[in-house]
Amino acid sequence: MDKEEIFKNLAKCVVDGDEEGAKKWAEETIKNNIDAYEAIMKGLAEGMKVVSELYEKGEYYVPEVLLSASAMNVAVEILKPHIKVDKTAKPITVVLGVVEGDIHDIGKNLVKIMLDSAGFRVIDLGKDVPLQEFVKAVKEHGAEVIGMSALMTTTMPGMKRVVDLLVSEGYRDKVKIMIGGAPTTMEYARSIGADSWGKDASEAVGIVRSLTAK
Amino acid sequence: MTPRERVEAALSFEGVDFVPVLPPFQGFWAVGVYETKISEIFKDPMRGAEAQLNILNKVPFDGLEVLWDWLAPVEACGCKVHFPDRGNPVTIDRIVKVPEDIDRLSMPDLSKHSRTKNNFEVAHHLKKTLGAERYVYVTLTLPFTLAGELRGVEALMLDILKRPEDVHKLLSFATEVLREYAKFSAEIGVDAIFWCDPTASADLISPRHFKNFVAPYTKAILKKTRDLGLKAFLHICGNTSDRLNVILDLSPDLMSLDTKVDLVVAKDILNKKVPIMGNVSTTDILMKKPIDIIAASKECIRRAGKIGFLLGAGCDIPIDSPIENVKSLCDSTKEI
Numbered sequence: 001m002d003k004e005e006i007f008k009n010l011a012k013c014v015v016d017g018d019e020e021g022a023k024k025w026a027e028e029t030i031k032n033n034i035d036a037y038e039a040i041m042k043g044l045a046e047g048m049k050v051v052s053e054l055y056e057k058g059e060y061y062v063p064e065v066l067l068s069a070s071a072m073n074v075a076v077e078i079l080k081p082h083i084k085v086d087k088t089a090k091p092i093t094v095v096l097g098v099v100e101g102d103i104h105d106i107g108k109n110l111v112k113i114m115l116d117s118a119g120f121r122v123i124d125l126g127k128d129v130p131l132q133e134f135v136k137a138v139k140e141h142g143a144e145v146i147g148m149s150a151l152m153t154t155t156m157p158g159m160k161r162v163v164d165l166l167v168s169e170g171y172r173d174k175v176k177i178m179i180g181g182a183p184t185t186m187e188y189a190r191s192i193g194a195d196s197w198g199k200d201a202s203e204a205v206g207i208v209r210s211l212t213a214k
Numbered sequence: 215m216t217p218r219e220r221v222e223a224a225l226s227f228e229g230v231d232f233v234p235v236l237p238p239f240q241g242f243w244a245v246g247v248y249e250t251k252i253s254e255i256f257k258d259p260m261r262g263a264e265a266q267l268n269i270l271n272k273v274p275f276d277g278l279e280v281l282w283d284w285l286a287p288v289e290a291c292g293c294k295v296h297f298p299d300r301g302n303p304v305t306i307d308r309i310v311k312v313p314e315d316i317d318r319l320s321m322p323d324l325s326k327h328s329r330t331k332n333n334f335e336v337a338h339h340l341k342k343t344l345g346a347e348r349y350v351y352v353t354l355t356l357p358f359t360l361a362g363e364l365r366g367v368e369a370l371m372l373d374i375l376k377r378p379e380d381v382h383k384l385l386s387f388a389t390e391v392l393r394e395y396a397k398f399s400a401e402i403g404v405d406a407i408f409w410c411d412p413t414a415s416a417d418l419i420s421p422r423h424f425k426n427f428v429a430p431y432t433k434a435i436l437k438k439t440r441d442l443g444l445k446a447f448l449h450i451c452g453n454t455s456d457r458l459n460v461i462l463d464l465s466p467d468l469m470s471l472d473t474k475v476d477l478v479v480a481k482d483i484l485n486k487k488v489p490i491m492g493n494v495s496t497t498d499i500l501m502k503k504p505i506d507i508i509a510a511s512k513e514c515i516r517r518a519g520k521i522g523f524l525l526g527a528g529c530d531i532p533i534d535s536p537i538e539n540v541k542s543l544c545d546s547t548k549e550i
Contacts, residue, residue, distance in 0.1 A: 061419050062417075063371040064375070066372050101301055154532045155301075
């Protein structure tokens, strides 16, 4: 079968949140000796890009995005063992987390889905993350970008403390910082010394790309 | 006008001397002003009541919540909850881990759940002390948000698409539980129940799902509340502009709007049928200066008008907000 046809079907299954279809077309990919990495990037990731656009336009909401991600993951699990690993290429690494005191992680999880599908390496610290952990993870993984989120007005100031920690440890110029979450604004991002702000998960991929453009 | 008369007039679209101010949700913030550890009030509930009485001497709200621990039903239903020293309680273990668990849920006996009992004792005390002069209400979660806590919000989101029948079953259970809470509220004789549904926000679900999974159960709860002789208020976080037409059908006795909603738009849609309140930015209340809060409050009143409008924050007054900023909400209405 034509590989373009398979990529189109993989993308469609992601957009439709069709887990069974995603499984079927991932298996077709392997059966037809098509490059697994190409299938992820040109099939699944393209589908996720459409999902992101639909989310931004207000046609998709959280349930639809989660179902699409779930379909994508079904296919990724099948394709992953077949990816030929290129040891020389190091993907851009992003450390993600919801700051200390805040357990609202759906927004952060959507950002992770978008970044994963665009081929970034995501270190997900989870929710209610002690602030020092962000700094530790950046150093440990040599991350280029930190993404922090908070849903509660009261936990937002934790983001500023992470920025301050990076400054005091002499690490601020080695990493770009993006923030997000319902109570945050561009104005707030600037005021705490972050590099960028996203209004929702659909902007994450573009922001990481522009922050890391050489 | 007394504070109570002012609120009642606004709720009936009658003239007021000043626009009334409801926080709308001040409980945890007020506790935080007087306690270094907010978790203390779960050991000694009356200290929570004292904090509300003390704060009224500094910030003369026209009405206030006398029960603010609005997620107590989550624990009563069997979830494990964590009480941080400085913050709202958070659900850490879900009772509905797999959809089959829904069939194993049983109605909690509220008279045996100590946190619920304490909350209502505090509310009763505050109602007796303040009720003659001020408008008093209890704050509770609506079924959709309760269902999200019992199941986990992300799991609930997927269930909506994968197994809608199970979601309806869970929502029916949540509705039954909350009817019981409404009965308790009526027994202590508060004026209203402020029903909150953050998980039904436009940040999470579509207007279509709102109509199918939120509206019917909200309608049942609002009706029950009114049948018990109480006013039924509604608060939904985030931008609710795209679902205000459904909210108009539900016709709560008051719609509380988050900061993202344009009050002109809301007034236009809910025009003359549902009084509105809002929506000074909670971020501003936490971080800016009194002069900014006064300006923002006046802008809200300018946009919404003085009839059928109550001034308040867009959501909970954040813990650690400066008293002067919160007081500015009340000060601003005297200048218009």
